[in-house]
Amino acid sequence: MRGPTTVEPVPGRTDELIINMGPQHPATHGVLKVVIGVEGERITRAVPHIGFLHRNHEKIEEARTYPQIITYTDRMDYVSGLQNELPFILAVEDLLGVEVPPRAKLIRTIFFELFRIASHLVWLGTGMLDLGAITPFLYTFRDREMILEITEKTAGARMLPNYFTFGGVRRDVHPDFFKDVAHFLDFFETRLPDYYALVLDSPVFQARAVGVGVLSRERAIARGASGPVIRASGVAYDVRKAEPYDAYPELEFEVPTRPEGDVFARFWVRFKEMEESVKIIRQALEKTPKTGPYKGKVPPRVKPKPGARYRAVEISRGHLGTYVVSDGSERPLRVKHRSPSFANLQLIPDLFVGARFADAIAILSSLDPVFGEVDR
Amino acid sequence: MSLFAEVWEAVKAVGAGLGAVNKRISEPAVTEFYPYKKPEIPPVSVQFLALIQNEDGTDRCVACLQCERVCPSQVITIERKRNPEGKGFVLERFDLDFANCMHCANCVEACPVSAIVTVGAFEHAVYDINLLKADKAMLDHIGHEAKTWYSPKFGVEIRTPDGRIEKAPPEMQPGGLAELLAEGEGGEAS
Amino acid sequence: MSRMPLPADRLVQPRLVGYDPTHPRPWLERIAYTLFFSALWVMVILAYGAVPALFRHYGWLSTTAGFLIYAAVEAVLAFLLAAVVALILIVVLRKYLGKVQERVGPMHYGPAGVFQTVFDALKLLGKEDFAPKRVDWLIFRLAPAIVFVSAFLLMVALPVAGGWVMADLNVGLLYIVAVSTLGAYGVVLGGLSQGNKWGLLGGFRAGAQLVSYEVPLALALLSVGVYSGSLRLSDVVEHQYGLWHVVPLFLSFLVYLVASIAELKATPFDLPEAESELVAGYNTEYSGMSFAFFFLAEFVELFLLPGFMVVLFFGGWHGPLFGLEPGSFAAGVLQSLYFLVKVAVWVWIFLWIRATLPRFRDDQLMDLAWKGLLPLALVGLLVAAFLRMFLEVL
Ligand code: SF4
Ligand code: SF4
Numbered sequence: 001m002r003g004p005t006t007v008e009p010v011p012g013r014t015d016e017l018i019i020n021m022g023p024q025h026p027a028t029h030g031v032l033k034v035v036i037g038v039e040g041e042r043i044t045r046a047v048p049h050i051g052f053l054h055r056n057h058e059k060i061e062e063a064r065t066y067p068q069i070i071t072y073t074d075r076m077d078y079v080s081g082l083q084n085e086l087p088f089i090l091a092v093e094d095l096l097g098v099e100v101p102p103r104a105k106l107i108r109t110i111f112f113e114l115f116r117i118a119s120h121l122v123w124l125g126t127g128m129l130d131l132g133a134i135t136p137f138l139y140t141f142r143d144r145e146m147i148l149e150i151t152e153k154t155a156g157a158r159m160l161p162n163y164f165t166f167g168g169v170r171r172d173v174h175p176d177f178f179k180d181v182a183h184f185l186d187f188f189e190t191r192l193p194d195y196y197a198l199v200l201d202s203p204v205f206q207a208r209a210v211g212v213g214v215l216s217r218e219r220a221i222a223r224g225a226s227g228p229v230i231r232a233s234g235v236a237y238d239v240r241k242a243e244p245y246d247a248y249p250e251l252e253f254e255v256p257t258r259p260e261g262d263v264f265a266r267f268w269v270r271f272k273e274m275e276e277s278v279k280i281i282r283q284a285l286e287k288t289p290k291t292g293p294y295k296g297k298v299p300p301r302v303k304p305k306p307g308a309r310y311r312a313v314e315i316s317r318g319h320l321g322t323y324v325v326s327d328g329s330e331r332p333l334r335v336k337h338r339s340p341s342f343a344n345l346q347l348i349p350d351l352f353v354g355a356r357f358a359d360a361i362a363i364l365s366s367l368d369p370v371f372g373e374v375d376r
Numbered sequence: 377m378s379l380f381a382e383v384w385e386a387v388k389a390v391g392a393g394l395g396a397v398n399k400r401i402s403e404p405a406v407t408e409f410y411p412y413k414k415p416e417i418p419p420v421s422v423q424f425l426a427l428i429q430n431e432d433g434t435d436r437c438v439a440c441l442q443c444e445r446v447c448p449s450q451v452i453t454i455e456r457k458r459n460p461e462g463k464g465f466v467l468e469r470f471d472l473d474f475a476n477c478m479h480c481a482n483c484v485e486a487c488p489v490s491a492i493v494t495v496g497a498f499e500h501a502v503y504d505i506n507l508l509k510a511d512k513a514m515l516d517h518i519g520h521e522a523k524t525w526y527s528p529k530f531g532v533e534i535r536t537p538d539g540r541i542e543k544a545p546p547e548m549q550p551g552g553l554a555e556l557l558a559e560g561e562g563g564e565a566s
Numbered sequence: 567m568s569r570m571p572l573p574a575d576r577l578v579q580p581r582l583v584g585y586d587p588t589h590p591r592p593w594l595e596r597i598a599y600t601l602f603f604s605a606l607w608v609m610v611i612l613a614y615g616a617v618p619a620l621f622r623h624y625g626w627l628s629t630t631a632g633f634l635i636y637a638a639v640e641a642v643l644a645f646l647l648a649a650v651v652a653l654i655l656i657v658v659l660r661k662y663l664g665k666v667q668e669r670v671g672p673m674h675y676g677p678a679g680v681f682q683t684v685f686d687a688l689k690l691l692g693k694e695d696f697a698p699k700r701v702d703w704l705i706f707r708l709a710p711a712i713v714f715v716s717a718f719l720l721m722v723a724l725p726v727a728g729g730w731v732m733a734d735l736n737v738g739l740l741y742i743v744a745v746s747t748l749g750a751y752g753v754v755l756g757g758l759s760q761g762n763k764w765g766l767l768g769g770f771r772a773g774a775q776l777v778s779y780e781v782p783l784a785l786a787l788l789s790v791g792v793y794s795g796s797l798r799l800s801d802v803v804e805h806q807y808g809l810w811h812v813v814p815l816f817l818s819f820l821v822y823l824v825a826s827i828a829e830l831k832a833t834p835f836d837l838p839e840a841e842s843e844l845v846a847g848y849n850t851e852y853s854g855m856s857f858a859f860f861f862l863a864e865f866v867e868l869f870l871l872p873g874f875m876v877v878l879f880f881g882g883w884h885g886p887l888f889g890l891e892p893g894s895f896a897a898g899v900l901q902s903l904y905f906l907v908k909v910a911v912w913v914w915i916f917l918w919i920r921a922t923l924p925r926f927r928d929d930q931l932m933d934l935a936w937k938g939l940l941p942l943a944l945v946g947l948l949v950a951a952f953l954r955m956f957l958e959v960l
Binding site for chain 1: 663666667668669763764766767770771833834836837843845921922923924925926927928929930
């Protein structure tokens with residue numbers, strides 16, 4: 001069912017105030033605009049408006065060759081940059097029939113999970129900033145900085161590294177890589193208790209989060225939510241388990257779920273995911289040989305055979321899928337991205353209406369949308 | 377009684393939070409003092425791109441148009457003409473619009489002779505965006521200024537104080553160059 | 567195609583200003599902070615002790631003209647004191663937040679950035695004080711003044727040492743309640759007059775919050791009054807010889823602590839200006855000096871509310887006098903130092919809380935005020951009354 005697309009003042013109704021929240025509001029994580037009607041502090045109507053960051057990704061990608069597109073996919077969810085490259089690369093690898101060496105798969109997995117931690121740290125910091133706590137923001141960004149430095153050493157850029165490529169990764173990891181990552185993990189594990197103390201265990205946070213913005217299991221499935229949002233509603237759906245890719249089949253990890261579906265559950269799931277990521281990276285580090293091939297044999301001109309392929313991965317925000325249609329030339333006929341934030345954002349009218357205004361901010365930060373990926 | 381227990385739990389949790397904050401007071405600040413202390417960025421880091429000229433002042437670039445072809449944002453414009461003496465081509469124009477460059481280093485990777493490279497310089501800030509449209513003179517200039525640069529083919533190279541170009545020692549090299557170094561010195565495209 | 571200028575002459579070179587943070591000079595910073603604190607101390611001595619003593623000594627107060635001059639000088643001194651307090655506290659807040667957040671805080675402009683606030687104030691002075699078209703002009707302009715004046719007036723009743731108080735009111739406790747409620751008007755009117763929806767919401771929230779927290783605050787003050795048997799603040803302090811009020815009146819102290827954080831509109835009760843929710847809340851449309859007055863008032867209150875807490879619960883200026891005769895000028899100087907140190911500790915705790923906690927929601931805030939603090943304050947009042955009864959009986 002389509003919801004209303006605008007919020008018009010009701011004639012004769014004077015107790016409702018219509019507010020444009022965004023696109024320049026401090027808590028909209030970029031450029032979301034939500035037109036909301038409030039009665040005092042209670043939200044009566046909410047209509048999200050998106051598209052302020054539209055950059056025409058899918059159309060541009062039709063005019064680019066396959067290796068060039070990888071650069072563009074990075075720019076979708078810029079907070080977890082590297083993760084976005086993978087679904088497209090997997091799809092093209094399938095079309096090309098390229099063998100990926102196991103070491104390359106493991107390296108990719110390590111980076112993938114590092115960026116999950118990085119992205120969740122950004123979410124944690126900005127989410128707590130929305131809830132009024134300034135300090136976790138600086139702590140999380142400081143920890144994320146270490147991940148970005150590790151990435152820069154190997155891949156040459158911090159947020160949008162353009163590092164994965166067909167058949168593996170572009171260059172071998174830096175000699176210090178394994179040491180750095182292990183050091184980061186040790187460091188991060190000493191930091192996690194602080195985050196628990198400042199966020200999850202904080203009674204003020206619990207007062208703000210428990211029972212707020214409850215998303216039922218059915219509603220979450222109906223709206224196509226994915227990622228931590230759906231797992232916090234009790235659905236153990238994780239692409240890493242459902243359709244394993246790269247090195248995930250060899251690695252042991254759990255999919256944390258929680259049945260409540262409130263803001264607290266979404267925060268909790270992301271916390272546990274960071275812990276799971278640490279576990280995954282540790283296993284992968286053990287398995288990865290120090291030297292070896294990092295890239296499979298790929299023809300110099302990437303020309304997949306005609307056909308179509310859909311591959312999905314579990315990025316920090318959920319199910320990111322890419323559908324690639326090839327006509328056998330150097331450029332794809334069509335590339336379509338299925339982005340998780342976009343689907344999760346559809347929950348805004350459901351969750352906002354009836355909530356208090358301050359809750360709306362908490363709900364929005366628990367959905368953790370990134371607008372590069374919503375608008376594409 | 378449960379109310380008191382709850383309140384006590386809450387007070388303890390707040391106390392834990394306060395403790396977590398206060399214990400950081402003695403930790404050193406991680407602030408980077410940028411203009412006072414310039415950060416050292418790894419050689420593979422994609423910041424400025426540069427055209428490298430050989431020691432004798434000729435272009436390394438052979439005008440093969442590979443970089444123009446792979447650039448995803450299509451900011452490289454090359455015009456070439458046939459080399460009057462000998463075979464191959466020479467550059468007439470090489471423009472690179474840093475304002476639209478995505479710093480993806482696809483061009484660096486594609487270059488067969490390591491003519492276009494990443495250099496460690498990162499201070500591109502200008503007041504007028506048009507000044508970011510670099511032409512060949514500027515790219516050459518950046519290349520001349522650079523002390524070290526990186527390209528996937530040759531790894532990190534350094535310019536010695538007396539103007540020679542040498543391959544950097546292995547400890548300066550990023551990963552994946554072990555096999556390259558094992559091949560020995562064969563890289564100089566002169 | 568024209569040749570581009572070469573990079574060396576066209577790139578923006580970062581400007582190196584002021585203090586080089588790569589060479590920290592901790593001793594210089596310590597000296598600067600010590601000077602700051604002594605400046606505050608000197609201001610307090612001047613405003614509360616020296617000038618009144620001077621006027622009294624020469625008997626100038628008995629003439630009308632002398633009294634008027636005295637009042638004018640005191641007003642100027644109080645304003646300067648307010649300015650110094652705000653200047654210091656802003657820099658302390660920033661530096662403290664910087665320290666606990668693993669960054670350095672302000673660092674240019676003076677050793678370790680201690681003059682940052684001065685430059686901030688200059689910047690705000692230099693800015694256009696802009697009023698949008700839709701504002702209710704008179705109220706819009708009046709609101710910052712009300713807020714600042716109420717904070718300023720509170721300073722009058724603050725006893726900093728034995729006999730050192732600008733006006734030793736016999737209804738001091740009531741005066742605190744009355745004047746601090748006045749500040750709420752300024753915030754609410756400022757929010758409502760600016761024709762901005764965020765400001766409106768911020769004004770609503772401020773009204774609800776400040777008015778509700780006045781009630782437990784007043785009850786906590788009342789229990790102090792009941793226990794000490796006087797509404798005069800200097801009597802309250804005198805009453806604490808032997809035992810600070812924080813021990814018998816612990817419940818009232820807790821109520822006062824929470825309610826005063828709420829009065830300050832500091833995290834976790836910063837709803838009226840909740841930056842991530844209401845953009846800037848009640849001061850959304852203020853700029854330039856009008857905004858600076860809100861800011862100034864906030865930091866003066868950040869000094870005054872812990873100040874009154876020390877007066878009411880922590881024995882005010884009490885401390886070892888080392889043989890100095892109580893009531894003498896030297897004793898006053900020492901006592902004001904004790905007072906300032908106690909206040910500094912409490913200001914630090916307030917800042918610490920501000921750095922740690924997230925924000926409450928508006929309804930939880932109300933719940934806390936009416937369901938948590940009000941009963942607690944009443945119990946505290948009861949305790950105070952019973953203890954008083956025992957004291958009378960004994
Ligand atoms: S770095 Fe990328 S965008 Fe920039 S010029 Fe090279 S290929 Fe083009
Ligand atoms: S790829 Fe290298 S050699 Fe070819 S045109 Fe570009 S810079 Fe010159």
